[in-house]
Amino acid sequence: MGWYVIVPFCAASLVTGLVVSLGTSWGLFRSYWVFVKFLLTVVGAVVLLGFTQTLGSLGDLAGNPALPLEELRNLKQSPVLHSGGGLLVLLAATVLAVYKPWGMTGYGRRTQHGGAAPGSDRKTTTWNQLLLLGVIGLVRLLLVLHLIGGGPRNH
DSSP states (O other), X not given: OIIIIIHHHHHHHHHHHHHHHHHSTTOSSSBHHHHHHHHHHXXXXXXXXXXXXXXXXXXXXXXXXXXXXXXXXXXXXXXXXXXXXXXXHHHHHXXXXXXXXXXXXXXXXXXXXXXXXXXXXXXXXXXXXXXXHHHHHHHHHHHHHHHHTTSGGGO
């Protein structure tokens, strides 16, 4: 379930967050809360990908009937700790989305009041589009590599 449901939804959250932030007036760098929420999503995705592999290994160990139960209890990995941390990251992202603290960044204030140099908004839009295309390309590349590799069982 982790590889086929949670990880794809995590990737979708990351991609849709980028698309919405770069494609709307909120912007990725205009408000502190948007940028912090994006960073939380990236960190959560990296931890999720790392721990999903560990959780698969723990599942294989737990399925081994020759392994004593005491040895399984004494492993260093903690699914409860990682699940609790993931829940805190989701809660923090939700609080940021609801309350929108900290206001605008310096870049956001300049673009809001028209203090940016003429033509710089066009350059920013071009960079936003290039960043968006790069992220979409990276996601497509990872998906193709994942499918060529035979899925999560062959990692």
